[in-house]
Amino acid sequence: AQSVTQLDSHVSVSEGTPVLLRCNYSSSYSPSLFWYVQHPNKGLQLLLKYTSAATLVKGINGFEAEFKKSETSFHLTKPSAHMSDAAEYFCVVSGGDSSYKLIFGSGTRLLVRP
Amino acid sequence: GAVVSQHPSRVICKSGTSVKIECRSLDFQATTMFWYRQFPKKSLMLMATSNEGSKATYEQGVEKDKFLINHASLTLSTLTVTSAHPEDSSFYICSARDGGSYKVEKLFFGSGTQLSVL
Numbered sequence: 381a382q383s384v385t386q387l388d389s390h391v392s393v394s395e396g397t398p399v400l401l402r403c404n405y406s407s408s409y410s411p412s413l414f415w416y417v418q419h420p421n422k423g424l425q426l427l428l429k430y431t432s433a434a435t436l437v438k439g440i441n442g443f444e445a446e447f448k449k450s451e452t453s454f455h456l457t458k459p460s461a462h463m464s465d466a467a468e469y470f471c472v473v474s475g476g477d478s479s480y481k482l483i484f485g486s487g488t489r490l491l492v493r494p
Numbered sequence: 495g496a497v498v499s500q501h502p503s504r505v506i507c508k509s510g511t512s513v514k515i516e517c518r519s520l521d522f523q524a525t526t527m528f529w530y531r532q533f534p535k536k537s538l539m540l541m542a543t544s545n546e547g548s549k550a551t552y553e554q555g556v557e558k559d560k561f562l563i564n565h566a567s568l569t570l571s572t573l574t575v576t577s578a579h580p581e582d583s584s585f586y587i588c589s590a591r592d593g594g595s596y597k598v599e600k601l602f603f604g605s606g607t608q609l610s611v612l
């Protein structure tokens with residue numbers, strides 16, 4: 381079985397400081413991992429994906445994530461937070477052989493203080 | 495990018511009534527759509543997969559007679575919560591696959607519907 385655990389339900393940072401959203405996964409085989417972002421009243425948007433190529437994945441809006449098999453982690457980072465980054469972030473693993481059987485983490489709400 | 499429109503965004507209904515939620519792909523054809531449910535502080539759980547012109551496939555534990563899914567056209571899928579009860583109160587999200595691609599980049603999400611049953 382596959383699962384993801386997002387370790388923090390809320391993360392608060394000041395504008396201009398680094399962002400770290402943590403995600404650990406469990407998978408019986410090589411997983412595909414994704415980060416999605418959801419802004420208020422908007423649909424979920426794909427930020428980035430890992431599918432067994434480069435372990436450091438760059439996404440949109442300056443976000444990146446590093447796949448660490450030894451730590452079963454896929455943490456999301458950004459060097460400098462912007463007010464517009466305030467949103468809900470979901471770490472996701474694909475289940476089975478279908479990229480659409482997505483298994484979601486419980487989400488992390490990112491708050492950015494001015 | 496592609497847009498998936500989900501309506502209504504919020505609905506409040508009385509216990510025992512039925513509620514219909516619509517999911518539309520605005521600028522692409524979606525042969526497959528997915529319905530998720532999210533409880534507070536919980537992850538999104540896949541409820542069912544709907545394919546245009548055929549019966550939906552429900553995940554284990556999801557009552558198909560309670561959650562009726564219809565995917566009658568390539569741009570519209572509906573989820574009807576029948577005889578709603580307070581325990582059905584939740585956030586429901588749909589997603590739609592653009593065309594025949596299995597790439598995750600071709601999967602687009604609606605903005606969700608918050609259902610509150612009194």
